[in-house]
Amino acid sequence: MPFSSLETLKQRLDQREVSAQDLAKLYLDRIDAHNTLLNAFVHIDHDHVMAQAKASDDYRAAHDTPRPLEGLPIAVKDIFCTQDGPTRCCSKILEGFDAPYDAHVITRLKEAGAVLVGKTNMDEFAMGSSTETSAFGPCRNPWDTDRIPGGSSGGSAAAVAAALTPAALGTDTGGSIRQPAALCGLTGLKPTYGRISRRGIIAFASSLDQAGPMTSCVKDSAMLTAVMSGHDAGDxxxxxxAPTIDWLGACDQRDMKGLRIGKPKEYFIEGMDADVRATIENALKQCEALGAEIVDIxxxxxxxxxxxxxxxxxxxxxxxxxxxDGVRFxxxxxxxxxxxxxxxxxxxxxxGNEVKRRILxxxxxxxxxYYDAYYIKAQRVRTxxxxxxxxxxEKVDLIATPTSPITAFALGEKAxxxxxxxxxDIxxxxxxxAGLPALSQPCGFVNGLPVGMQWIAPAWQEDCLLGAASAYESATTWHQQHPEAFQ
Amino acid sequence: MDIDVRKIAQLSRIRLTNHEAQELGPQLNSILGYIEQLQEVNTDGVAAMAHPHDSAMPLRSDIVTNSNRRDALQAIAPQTESGLYVVPKVIE
Structure with a gap:
């Protein structure tokens, strides 16, 4: 059961086969058993988790219709402000900081009946690609614990990959959801910039940051994004x-008939891992078999x-x-x-050092x-x-690329x-x-390590991403494979 | 280009030990060396993009929406007194 999707767990809860408290206990036990090794969670409050689960069971008993995420355990990256318990952004500078309010997405999850299981490890202030810059020490990849899980949302990725939680939230400024999702064999979605409120998410780069789900299958990502998205007057x-989407309906797609997939030559380059490249090329052949047309762009x-x-x-x-600044908090x-x-x-x-490097x-x-030569110049290139x-x-519906040029590397290798x-993060x-939505999903293995394929869609067309990813997922079994040591 | 790490650190209000400055200087120079490639991109007549949205910021009604939470917000401050933040003496 621990490796079940949110959708399956929801069905079992709805059929009263398990209670929210059973699930909370199950995942807390797994966290207790495995977190010392993985360091995926940096804060867990067992009593508080069980209290939320009991409240959810009580709600279910008292109401005819459960809420959309009723009783489902969800972990969140330590970048989301949560009123209950500490928020550190995995930085020493926020030691002792207790957020005076919940992030908007945390409020949304709570209102939907989710049980928040704890805060996950990350690169300090989300600055990194390996979860090694965390003030709480590095996190490890469940597929090979001598390797990094990716970053910066590496704790969320490792936690879901080892089934210490069925799903988690991350944030993505330059790939921080998609790259760890790829390196840990998960689905990770970065929605269109502006789809989800950033209020209460500790800011790194405000014109780039966006929150999103990290899950074991495509539909789970849709379930969470459906709850999190929408306008917030506070951001x-x-x-x-924003155009609304039938999030769950988009996941019913089973073929790619008529879909034009762009394959950008700049994403299949010298210097990338040849086996990773071959894995993506294979996945694109499968997409052709599902009815898609691959267009070189x-x-x-x-x-x-x-x-x-x-x-x-x-x-x-x-x-x-x-x-x-050491004055207000x-x-x-x-x-x-x-x-x-x-x-x-x-x-x-x-x-820490990486944060200093970036501030400098x-x-x-x-x-x-230097402002014109660097900052304004970079903004022109951004255009x-x-x-x-x-x-x-104008030529294609979606773009497909590798998510990362390499699989998970060894701890310390690039530190x-x-x-x-x-x-x-290339x-x-x-x-x-560009502010676009993109999704990474598992599409194979190289030497026992997961490889992720990235789908990119026009702004606000997350349904197109979810449709193609669902069709690919239904034809493959990569997402059903789990690291042996944690089964 | 050789970046003056100490000057930038002063602007950033980050104290650097000698050891840190020695380590960070070459790292910053290598990052800036990489960034230098931007100068080769032709951006004549291209507008600068500050943000992914073209649309204007939404306006809301001019009404008070937040309550006074001074106590909660100051409870997390390193040092306060009578509702004020305390810092070392600024004026001699």
Whole structure:
């Protein structure tokens, strides 16, 4: 049962075969058994989880219709503010921080009857691709515990892959949902920018950040996104008139007849793992067998995406993270000499190296004399990257690419070389710059490690992503494979 | 280009030890060296894109929607007194 989908668990709850308290106990026991090794969760409150499960069972007993996620255990990344228990963003600087309010998506999950099982590990402030920069220590990949789970939502990915929870939430600024989903053999969806409110999600790069689900199958991602999406008056970037979608209905698609899939040549390049490439090529052949037409396309500015991202994201981060000043919340250094010393030492002691690197990079790009050459230049390139996609979508319905050029790498392998680490996001970053929706799903294995295929759709067409991914999933069994050590 | 790490760190209000500055300097230079490739992209006449949305920000009615939560918000501050945030003396 632990590896069941949310959909299956929901049916069993609805048929009274299990209670929310049974499920909560089951997953808490698995967390107790495996978390010491995986370090997927950084905060668990057993009593609070059981109390939520009991409240859900009581609700079910008292009402004719259960709520959409009634009694289903969901884990959330430590970046979501939750009123109950700590929120750390896996940074030392937020030690002792208890959020005074819930993130909008947390409110939505609670209103839908979900049982929140705990906070998951992540790269500090979501800055990383391996969950090694966490102040709580690195998280491990259940498929090979000497390897990283991807990042920055690596804790959520590892937790779902090892069935310590049936589903989890992540956030995605440059690939932080899709890349760990790919490296851990899961489905991960980054919705269109503006689909889900960012209120109460600790900000990294505000024009790129978006929350989304990480699940064991496509329909579960649809279930969660259906609950989380929609306008929130508290976030002016959550779009008011976004086209609505039949989230669950979109998952009934079983073939790809008439679907035109774009295959961008810039995503099948020298330097990527040859076996990963072959796995994606195979998956695309399966899509053809399901009725799709594969169309060769070009996204000519892809090569500049990583460079543009590593100007724009750090610039926004340097502004967003200026709030951690040791005055209103978070950590303050001992015995500050003066106000400047208070700022400088609190931030030195509180931030880890990767966060410092990004703040410094962003401060440089925004500083007098460099602003036009770096920040404005990167924003112009961002326009070109979006135009590439708009032009491609005149010829095709969807774009398919590898999610990551490589499978999960060994812990420590890239930790000392920030630039090499940055390049592991090469296939996911352009999507955030353009604000598009994208989904990663498992499509094979290389040496026992999962490989993910990324689908990219025009803005607001998540139904198209879910349809194609459901058709592929129904014809394959990759999503039903689980790491042996955790069965 | 050689970036002046100490100056940037001062602008960022982050103290760097000598050891940190020695380590971060070359790393930042390698990142900036990579970013330098942007200069090769022809962006003549291309508008800068600050945000994925073309639409204007939505407006709401000008009414008070939040309540006074000073106590809850100050409970998480490092040091407060009489409803104010306390910092080291700024004016001699």
């Amino acid at each position: 002016s970037t959550s779009v008011m008139d 070009s996204l000519p500015h892809t090569e500049s995406a990583v460079a543009a991202y590593y100007v724009i994201a750090p610039s926004e981060a340097s502004a967003n993270l200026s709030r951690y 978070g950590q303050r250094c001992d015995n500050p000499e003066d106000l400047n010393d208070l700022y400088m030492r609190s931030r030195d002691e509180g931030f 990079t962003g401060t440089f790009a925004l500083s007098s004399g 070109l990257i979006r135009q590439d996609f708009l032009e491609a979508f 000392d070389d920030p630039l090499t680490m940055y390049l592991s 296939f996911t970053i352009a999507v955030n710059l």
